[in-house]
Amino acid sequence: MSARGRLIAHLDMDAFYASVELLRYPELRDLPVVIGGGSRLAPQEEVDPSTGATRRVFQKLSDYRGRGVITTATYAARKFGLHSAQGMMKAAALAPDAIVLPADFDAYRRYSRRFKAAVAAIAPHIENRGIDEIYIDLTGLVDARGPLDEDARFAEAAALARAIKGAVRGATGLSSSIAVAPNKLLAKIASELDKPDGLTIIRPQDVATRVWPLPARRINGIGPKSADKLEALGIRTIGELAAADRVWLCERFGRSHGAWMHEAANGRDARPVETVSEYRSISRETTFDRDLHVKRDRAELSAIFTELCESLADDLAQKGYVARTIGIKLRFDDFRIVTRDRTIDAPTQDAATIRAVAGRCLARVEFVRRMRLLGVRASSLASADAAARDAAQEKEPTLFD
């Protein structure tokens, strides 16, 4: 038998936030609906005075005022050109009658846990990629069924993927798109190919026909900047990138990035499915309703700053971390971003300490314009328990004291 490759699945929930909302408000099915903005957008219960019956009144995009963006659009809304990360005011110009719902992250997290548990009951080797996505390593499950040739292994994996989709739907009522491929990179690309409710198989011999015709931008890690630069160099598709000279790419994108792009375009990716992960940083940030001036809006800024620090401290405590590095982030009205951070000796999760350190970071910024956003960040994290033990130990007299 030839060397066996891995069988990696990528599962992506279809229009996740919006789909959860449609479970709650089934009357909105097939209507253009977007999730985004603040809680002012919650639907109101209205009582009909003549019949006494209550009915829900939903907010329309045309009623929206503010600086929010769409986080998810239903497939019906996408037909109007609405999509995630789009400004809501801009979206309102395209589809004024589309319905707006506020994001309910508690609900989405609940459904997230539910769908992941349903998958884990079938295939436990799972890597979390945020609230609505996972990678699943199916290799062990398939190969436990005995020696099979490569086509039969992919067929087995496809059957597992179908079972997983069914389990997710059974546990949540939601549809997902799933793909099986020899690695995470290809699985991720492939799960997009048949959305929604898709099931896609990409074997190594399918890369040339199914993947190479796609735009280079579809590679997870090639964003707008790299795509633009590639395009300027005459490379549009993944196939063109795969055919490009590696040394030539490295000269233009750096050794590491160039080599990685070339590997990716050729469908090669050895990254394992990682079942455990730790936070590297935790942060809070907010975009103001209007741009604020560092002096004239001092009181308002100070209150927001304190709130961000307290919320961050709560989150650190809840997640069980202390931080050695505290930083701030500003976005000016021209969208320029500035960050400052400072590393302290004693790790902390205390709101007042965080505010003091972050305050000193703010003092190092030159405020030439109004601010649009303020954020506070904690990094160089360590477990709060371990940090407490270390602190206690330092106070213990040593043998030589």
Add this chain to the structure above:
DNA sequence: TCTGGGGTCCTAGGACCC
């Protein structure tokens, strides 16, 4: 009225140490 909030990883220069 363009452009949210939560993350990860990489690069690059300077400090500092061996």
Add this chain to the structure above:
DNA sequence: TCTGGGGTCCTAGGACCC
């Protein structure tokens, strides 16, 4: 006086992802 390396930490910025 002139010449090093290597390694790690800190800081700032940027690309990218969900």
